[in-house]
Amino acid sequence: MISASVSAKASVRALAAKPWPPTLQRLVWVIGGLTLSVLPHVPHIRAWVLLLAAGAAALRIATEVKHWELLAKWLRSVLAFVALLAVLLDYRTLNGIDAGTALLVVMAGMKLLETRTVRDLTVIVFLSYFALFAAFLYNQSLLRLPYMLVAAWILTVTLMRIHQTTTAMSVREAVAITGRMFLQALPLAVLLFLLFPRLPGQFWSVVPARGEAMTGLSDEMSPGDVSDLSISSELAFRAKFIGPLPPPAERYWRGPVLHDFDGRTWRRASSPFRPQEVTTRGPIYEYDVMLEAHQRRWVFALDVPTRWPERRTVRASDLQLWSEQPISTLSSFHLESATGYRVNEPLPNLMRVTDLRLPEGRNERSLALAREMRERAGSDEAFIAAVLAKFRDEQYFYTLQPPRLELNSIDDFLFNTRRGFCEHFASAFTVLARAAGIPARVVTGYQGGEYNPLSGYLLVRQSEAHAWSEVWLGGRGWVRVDPTAAVAPDRIERGIEAALAEGGETLPGTFLRQSAFLTQLRLAWDATNTFWNNQVVAFGEEQQRWLLERLNLGDDWQQLGIALVLALISFFVAMSLYLGWRFRPRGKDALAQIYDQLCRKLARRGLPRAAHEGPSDYVARVLQARPDLAPHLVETRNLYVALRYGPRSWGPQLNNSALSRLKFLVNQLKV
Amino acid sequence: MLSRLLAALRRRTRKWARKRHGIDPDPVILSPRRIYIVPSALGIAFTLMLFAMFLGAMNYANNLALGLTFVLGALSLTAMHYCHRNLAGLQLRSASSEPVFAGQVARFGIALENGAKLARHELVIANEHGDARPVRVESGGRVVLNLEVPAPQRGLLALDSFELSTRHPFGLFRAWAYLNMELSCVVYPKPSPRGLPPPPQETDTGGAQDMTRGDEDFAGLRAFHPGDPPRRIAWKAYAREQGLHVKVYAGTAVTSHSFDWESLPGLGTEARLSQLCRWVEDAYAAGRAFGLRLPGVEIAANVGPGHRQRCLTALALFDERAAHD
Numbered sequence: 002m003i004s005a006s007v008s009a010k011a012s013v014r015a016l017a018a019k020p021w022p023p024t025l026q027r028l029v030w031v032i033g034g035l036t037l038s039v040l041p042h043v044p045h046i047r048a049w050v051l052l053l054a055a056g057a058a059a060l061r062i063a064t065e066v067k068h069w070e071l072l073a074k075w076l077r078s079v080l081a082f083v084a085l086l087a088v089l090l091d092y093r094t095l096n097g098i099d100a101g102t103a104l105l106v107v108m109a110g111m112k113l114l115e116t117r118t119v120r121d122l123t124v125i126v127f128l129s130y131f132a133l134f135a136a137f138l139y140n141q142s143l144l145r146l147p148y149m150l151v152a153a154w155i156l157t158v159t160l161m162r163i164h165q166t167t168t169a170m171s172v173r174e175a176v177a178i179t180g181r182m183f184l185q186a187l188p189l190a191v192l193l194f195l196l197f198p199r200l201p202g203q204f205w206s207v208v209p210a211r212g213e214a215m216t217g218l219s220d221e222m223s224p225g226d227v228s229d230l231s232i233s234s235e236l237a238f239r240a241k242f243i244g245p246l247p248p249p250a251e252r253y254w255r256g257p258v259l260h261d262f263d264g265r266t267w268r269r270a271s272s273p274f275r276p277q278e279v280t281t282r283g284p285i286y287e288y289d290v291m292l293e294a295h296q297r298r299w300v301f302a303l304d305v306p307t308r309w310p311e312r313r314t315v316r317a318s319d320l321q322l323w324s325e326q327p328i329s330t331l332s333s334f335h336l337e338s339a340t341g342y343r344v345n346e347p348l349p350n351l352m353r354v355t356d357l358r359l360p361e362g363r364n365e366r367s368l369a370l371a372r373e374m375r376e377r378a379g380s381d382e383a384f385i386a387a388v389l390a391k392f393r394d395e396q397y398f399y400t401l402q403p404p405r406l407e408l409n410s411i412d413d414f415l416f417n418t419r420r421g422f423c424e425h426f427a428s429a430f431t432v433l434a435r436a437a438g439i440p441a442r443v444v445t446g447y448q449g450g451e452y453n454p455l456s457g458y459l460l461v462r463q464s465e466a467h468a469w470s471e472v473w474l475g476g477r478g479w480v481r482v483d484p485t486a487a488v489a490p491d492r493i494e495r496g497i498e499a500a501l502a503e504g505g506e507t508l509p510g511t512f513l514r515q516s517a518f519l520t521q522l523r524l525a526w527d528a529t530n531t532f533w534n535n536q537v538v539a540f541g542e543e544q545q546r547w548l549l550e551r552l553n554l555g556d557d558w559q560q561l562g563i564a565l566v567l568a569l570i571s572f573f574v575a576m577s578l579y580l581g582w583r584f585r586p587r588g589k590d591a592l593a594q595i596y597d598q599l600c601r602k603l604a605r606r607g608l609p610r611a612a613h614e615g616p617s618d619y620v621a622r623v624l625q626a627r628p629d630l631a632p633h634l635v636e637t638r639n640l641y642v643a644l645r646y647g648p649r650s651w652g653p654q655l656n657n658s659a660l661s662r663l664k665f666l667v668n669q670l671k672v
Numbered sequence: 673m674l675s676r677l678l679a680a681l682r683r684r685t686r687k688w689a690r691k692r693h694g695i696d697p698d699p700v701i702l703s704p705r706r707i708y709i710v711p712s713a714l715g716i717a718f719t720l721m722l723f724a725m726f727l728g729a730m731n732y733a734n735n736l737a738l739g740l741t742f743v744l745g746a747l748s749l750t751a752m753h754y755c756h757r758n759l760a761g762l763q764l765r766s767a768s769s770e771p772v773f774a775g776q777v778a779r780f781g782i783a784l785e786n787g788a789k790l791a792r793h794e795l796v797i798a799n800e801h802g803d804a805r806p807v808r809v810e811s812g813g814r815v816v817l818n819l820e821v822p823a824p825q826r827g828l829l830a831l832d833s834f835e836l837s838t839r840h841p842f843g844l845f846r847a848w849a850y851l852n853m854e855l856s857c858v859v860y861p862k863p864s865p866r867g868l869p870p871p872p873q874e875t876d877t878g879g880a881q882d883m884t885r886g887d888e889d890f891a892g893l894r895a896f897h898p899g900d901p902p903r904r905i906a907w908k909a910y911a912r913e914q915g916l917h918v919k920v921y922a923g924t925a926v927t928s929h930s931f932d933w934e935s936l937p938g939l940g941t942e943a944r945l946s947q948l949c950r951w952v953e954d955a956y957a958a959g960r961a962f963g964l965r966l967p968g969v970e971i972a973a974n975v976g977p978g979h980r981q982r983c984l985t986a987l988a989l990f991d992e993r994a995a996h997d
């Protein structure tokens with residue numbers, strides 16, 4: 002196959018001099034279009050899939066250039082089957098976006114091998130459209146949009162060119178015609194987009210795309226997980242508050258709450274708990290949270306969600322908010338939260354047992370330390386204060402690059418390395434609390450957020466991922482304790498960059514955030530993106546309802562249907578009128594119009610021009626009937642004949658002055 | 673089986689269209705009302721693809737994917753309008769159609785005239801016997817296409833209905849119009865194989881030739897007409913740039929054939945006509961004068977292509993019953 006592609010290249014060079022045969026031109030267009038639409042998939046598709054398709058394309062071009070026979074039909078069938086099998090084996094499914102895209106690319110390559118007719122080529126263009134479509138399922142960012150639009154345009158030009166059998170149409174003309182058609186189609190597309198009823202929920206279950214399952218918090222926490230995440234400046238979610246923002250120190254966004262500890266890794270509780278009655282303290286914040294797709298089911302809410310959309314979400318007993326569906330696309334939730342709360346009932350037994358459990362035989366030194374400290378403190382509150390004081394006063398360091406921990410990770414951290422990120426401190430604190438007989442759990446999520454004054458949004462990035470603890474204190478219920486705040490108070494008050502700067506560390510991209518101008522630019526770009534995400538990407542049932550209310554259509558689906566039909570009808574009428582105008586008859590030139598005017602004038606006086614009469618004969622006949630018109634008509638005739646039949650070498654200027662003189666004469670003619 | 677069914681269906685639609693639209697004038701301008709349009713097989717495939725896209729976009733609640741689907745959908749509807757407009761307002765006019773001999777293929781010339789401000793693309797003209805290559809007609813342009821119809825029999829061959837169609841711009845739709853222009857083409861009888869010798873030449877005694885003219889004496893020059901024997905061209909006069917002339921001699925005893933229907937007893941009508949046709953063709957090719965006599969038709973002896981055409985047309989249109997009535 003390599004030798005084939007090399008020889009194809011040589012032949013292409015030889016062909017460059019003379020115009021390519023139409024079949025080759027079509028093939029190159031189609032392969033070019035396919036390449037454009039597969040390009041966005043390169044980051045997440047397997048290399049062999051791309052190589053297979055590229056090989057097929059090279060082989061097909063070589064076949065065309067060298068006038069080889071196409072591969073035998075049985076061979077093509079075998080190849081297609083093997084390719085299908087390879088996708089199935091590699092991806093273990095044919096369902097879902099990843100496998101589907103791979104299958105699409107592979108099949109487009111196999112189809113290329115057998116393209117002979119225009120119909121085959123068209124099928125490949127269709128597959129290319131589909132690949133473009135699939136690329137949107139991976140990424141809906143504003144940055145991608147221009148590329149996608151241009152690619153769709155070029156695919157359409159390709160579609161037009163392969164159906165063009167005459168060679169008279171230039172590429173430029175095809176580009177112009179399709180461009181115009183795109184512009185004409187756009188209003189209808191926008192109306193359809195706005196008016197087509199959005200159905201909540203999914204028709205079939207979605208296998209999450211691999212490309213996106215990587216970022217964000219997981220439902221496990223091992224030392225190093227959160228600090229890995231902190232390097233990413235990717236957006237986790239945005240929140241828009243209706244009313245005041247919570248102070249920075251209260252911006253705890255609750256994610257997965259972890260209960261089970263095996264000595265190194267924290268996990269979610271294996272069994273569900275009974276929900277507890279909760280009363281809130283302090284102000285209630287109302288806000289919208291807009292989550293980037295993270296393919297998990299949890300929704301990040303400010304500490305304690307008090308109101309949530311009950312149709313789509315549910316609040317678990319540990320106050321974590323769960324969505325019915327995985328967040329596979331940008332999703333918006335309207336929530337209310339409090340930052341303080343208490344639980345009035347006693348701790349259920351199952352929860353107490355779970356949140357006191359520690360792995361046997363691990364971290365013995367820490368457990369001993371905890372028991373000793375508890376005895377010395379005398380109360381749970383005093384114990385907690387003592388532990389926090391230990392973190393604050395002794396040599397513990399907050400760092401993004403903590404050393405690796407051994408099997409007994411808590412022991413190793415507390416007594417040896419003493420350097421850790423938030424998850425180390427939260428994990429160690431929770432273990433110490435449990436060892437001291439205080440039920441405790443780890444909460445992961447985000448802490449902080451950057452306020453964008455342009456869009457009014459709080460931006461929460463992956464770098465703000467955080468872990469803290471909650472402990473059960475008799476009479477107070479669950480109480481949040483953030484050991485990171487003890488060791489690095491700046492982390493909570495001023496954000497992670499400030500906290501790391503104390504230790505001389507920086508996050509990637511910190512420089513960008515320090516320049517005022519660049520910050521302005523960044524925030525402006527983010528405001529644009531926010532608008533894009535809110536108004537376009539997340540356009541859904543709610544926004545549609547709002548739009549309909551603004552248009553006084555009511556939120557009746559029947560009205561929506563009528564509006565859709567009206568949109569279609571007006572598109573048809575507008576297109577008919579527009580194209581009727583575009584295809585209007587060619588006007589006569591100015592000279593012919595003047596001559597027609599002269600004939601009409603004379604005809605009104607009963608001297609119509611006969612069909613066979615030229616200007617000289619006609620004027621001669623008119624002059625016989627009306628000799629009084631002679632001086633006027635003779636000059637008119639002479640000018641007309643000279644302009645119509647005379648040499649063109651007069652030049653445009655003289656021509657124009659003669660033309661205006663003629664116009665004047667005809668206007669002056671009084672019959 | 674299926675193809676036969678389709679052909680029958682197509683005939684029926686043509687018949688229906690003929691009834692609906694009547695006979696078209698010449699020239700005819702295609703009004704939008706008589707242009708039909710349906711999605712092609714590719715158009716149906718495209719629709720299915722759009723539907724799959726739509727389901728996928730709704731399932732993943734992915735608005736941009738949905739947007740792309742709607743853009744492509746709207747684009748295909750726009751393409752439908754372009755396809756329809758590509759035909760509407762086009763003017764068709766009959767162009768010359770040369771007479772043919774029976775058994776040959778008659779070619780009907782149809783001129784497509786585009787008076788609109790935009791070019792028209794990919795126009796295909798077709799009847800049940802085949803189609804012409806797609807053409808493009810520029811704004812203000814004119815393209816003549818030939819429709820082929822086999823001509824098995826002599827007589828007047830009428831052009832049955834034909835279609836003008838297009839798949840521009842994307843091949844997703846096919847727009848077409850049925851046309852019934854009353855065009856006909858003269859089909860000469862098929863010349864019979866050479867066999868019967870032509871009747872002997874006879875010296876002309878009719879008024880067509882001047883008795884006083886002879887073969888020997890130079891009588892002057894007259895303007896050249898196609899069909900004049902080349903050896904009589906006055907080359908010297910031509911060299912003097914006086915134009916192409918032929919020398920005329922006086923005193924020639926002009927001889928000519930007279931091809932007579934009655935001289936061929938014992939043959940059927942068509943066989944007689946074929947034989948006469950053969951003689952006419954041979955005599956014309958040899959440059960000899962000939963006359964033709966059919967029941968009810970008499971054409972005096974003459975030479976030249978116009979004369980040949982007159983004779984052959986008489987043979988083509990000969991109607992025995994009318995002649996005997």
